Amino acid sequence: MAVLSQLIANGLIAGSIYALMAAGFSMMFSIQRFMNIAHGATYVVGAFSAYLFAKIIGWPFWIAFPIAIAVATLLGILINHIVFEPLQKEKDKNLALLLASFGMFLLIESIILMIFGADVKSFGLPVERGMDILGAIITPLQLIIIITAPVVFIGIWLFLKKTLVGKALRATSDNTVIAATMGINIRAMTFISTGLGSALAGLAGILVALEQNLEHSMGMSAILKGLTAAIVGGIGNVPAAILGGYLIGLAENLGIWYLPSGYKDAISFVILIIFLLFRPQGFFGMKKREEVAE
Amino acid sequence: MKHAATILVLAILLVGCTATGNNVNEQDVITIGVISSFSGEMAVQGEHLEQGVTLAYEQLDRTALTHSYRLLFEDDAYKSDKTAAAYRKLHDIDGASAIIGSDSRSGNIVAPIAETDAILFCSVASDPAVVKGRKYVFKHWTTPEAEVASYLAVVEQQGWDRVIVLESVHPGVEAISDMIEKAARERGILLERHRFQSGDTDFRGTLAKLKNQDFDAFALFLMPNHLQTAGKQILEFGFEQPRTTIEMYDFIDDVSLFEGEWYIAPADPTGRFVASFTERYGEAPESVAPNGYDCLNLLVKAFEEGGTDPDDAMTVIRQLKDYQGAVGTLHYSGSLIEGGSIESPALKKMIVNGKRVLVE
Amino acid sequence: MIETYLLHLFIIACLYVILTTSLNLAIGYTGLLNLGHIAFYAIGAYTSSLLALNFGVPFWIGALAGATLAAIVGYLLSYPTIKLKGDYLALGTLGFSIIVESVLKNWVSLTRGPLGLPGIPKPSIFGFAIDTIPKYALFGLILAVLVYIVLEIVVRSPFGRVLQAIRDDEMAAKTLGKDTFNAKAKALALSAFIAAIGGSYYAHYVTFIDPTFFSILETILIFSMVIVGGTASMLGSVAGAVLLTLLPEPLRFLPFPSSIIGGMRQALYALLLVLVIRWRPQGLIGENTFKKFKNGVKR
Known part of the structure; x- marks a missing residue:
């Protein structure tokens, strides 16, 4: 029984990170309508910025981390403005945008490699035995992750549901044309969704860097899991993406109860494929089905 | 505007391809090429190898050498076709007489072609398949x-x-x-x-x-x-x-x-190696760095004592005994069929007070 | 001496021509955003290598066996992906290739897992051994030209027109009575078949393969070649393949300090890629990919 609660705890920890990535990704996708692989690079930049400010320069965490998130946010907005926006006008933009986002991802990863070198880095926080909660062993930092993520998500949910800007975002993601007719500034929406999404990625990067460690190539698996979670949850719908993240996290961790550990990554992709087969609009998706499949 | 972009890209390519500037024709210069992953997931391996090899190169006493040596690095981004391309470039264009490689994967790619070209190849690899049946290929890693x-x-x-x-x-x-x-x-x-x-x-x-x-x-x-x-x-x-x-x-x-x-x-890298490494790089040597250091020195030794003929140079390697390398006392072991290795013993160590310490 | 280096590049370029044109059949002509292409490449490479190493099967049989297997897998892959469109198909096929990579890495008793398969014999076709680099270059050229011709014939044929119709408007094609599922499946199968031949061609050239070949980065690379070349034509794919194969090579000659060569070259490569896409998004030899109906029926 203790094993089960441990696996669930693990699932929640992993799921929190996936959900953060998925939420950010989904938020951007809902407005921009393309799969932005460079989102993974934003995650890495968030992590390394935090490392730079807190560990190398030596600022206290409560200063370093918000600045790191700001850096990630800025990066996401910049990339969108310089590389993606101009391509949005093209006729065959989907392929071009996908490729451009891959290119930016590679570019940023290489720059990080050049600046920080290839060695694995860590914050070197003291290691202590975890607390026993309901049979599961969780460290304080992991507890912080499990609590912070939902707090952030509730904040986002409130933002989307209650504030004017949030409603405008949702309207734009539903139907850009009508939203524009209603007087919503689409460019502002893009700006906000990109910024917010990137901030989430930056936060995810910092949490992972603290809890585990950092290396320049950490972005690819993060964006893939985020993508998967976003689709499984229901593309274009941020709360759905969040739930998708937790779903994937739990599935992976419960899955390796039976399967050899080497197949863990494959689990989320098998789930992805199953969803694409039978329910491409995702778990919680609603009317987006016709955009996904026939 | 759009055509300009295409022309620009093609121009870069053209200039790049014809700028084979490094083609040195001096008789006396022996080129040693290093192939490893300097980008991608395995970039840490290339970084460590480069550190070790470069340190050895810098420490060479030029006045005591008969030949002069040139060191070139090529990245294979941990991709096999790039490994082959790196080798080709080093051999065909740069005229390398020896290659140092950092892992079994690239070892398996380079070994057959180095063997055909009679190029000495020092592979920091564990897979015995890399050296099996090969005359000019040897590996340097604890078995x-x-x-x-x-x-x-x-x-x-x-x-x-x-x-x-x-x-x-x-x-x-x-x-x-x-x-x-x-x-x-x-x-x-x-x-x-x-x-x-x-x-x-x-x-x-x-x-x-x-x-x-x-x-x-x-x-x-x-x-x-x-x-x-x-x-x-x-x-x-x-x-x-x-x-x-x-x-x-x-x-x-x-x-x-x-x-x-x-x-x-x-075996621990020798004190002298660790000291000069730390002085040069500000950090302790890791993984393949000491092996890279040894590989370069062994190749230079082979060429100095055996001359530029690959068979004579390899003879020097094969006669290696009680050589003071960065990884301790080295000797060559192997046969033509099983292939040669530079072996160092395996020892028990412990972490004491945050440092690596030899036990018994 | 420089010739051998250039011949090696030529051999690799031929490989990517084979991979790119076959992928373009799926992406550019049928509108199937298949990011799982390298799985077929892997199947071809591993099949002919394993057959040659374990049973001494000659290259051409092994390659054909691998290609057939890949084609079957490609055909079957159509079933689950039949309903998906656009980016979703991309993700599903990407998931498929990750699963294949997982299997290759974990099924150690068959594939030796991460250790890979060394010592793959060079091909020998009907007694004619292809064991030198110039011979392999000729072999590559012949293969690439053959593949190109076959694909050009296919896309200009009535079947090819059906594929393009599906790409432009599948609903309409169905209304006109075309069995779109069958056509898509066949396109995927053919694309897989050719990619697998490419895999065998490559495996027997470098004589060593391991699962790192079939990584996501490889997928990105081939995909970029298709886009950069322009999805509108096979010639575009050839151009894209050649360009992106050659692109990193001149960067070797730029003298960067050895401590940053890896990162610097990859950064430059990525930068050039982004610039090309940014300035010429329709590719080198491209027009609008998703054209309106040719008969002048505007929508």
């Missing part, structure tokens, strides 16, 4: 057999019979893990293997399953990022079993996480 034997000797001494292995999916790891599992079975020791892909950094699921089971120790055959995470998570779970490994504690900067643990490793 898995030596490490496995040492490791199991300690395991038996401790009276263990069930060890949990956490391993990264990686060729070097696979080779050792396979070997040790078999050897352990012969001695009645159970080695239970759990594999983790490179993107997977969460060991807690497996640890959860092991929590209430009865076993004697952990064997962590993990790449650096996995190693630190797993080491940490094991402690967080409150496991009391020892965390052992082969080699891997030499691959990370900060070993304080593994205080008090023992492990098997190739």
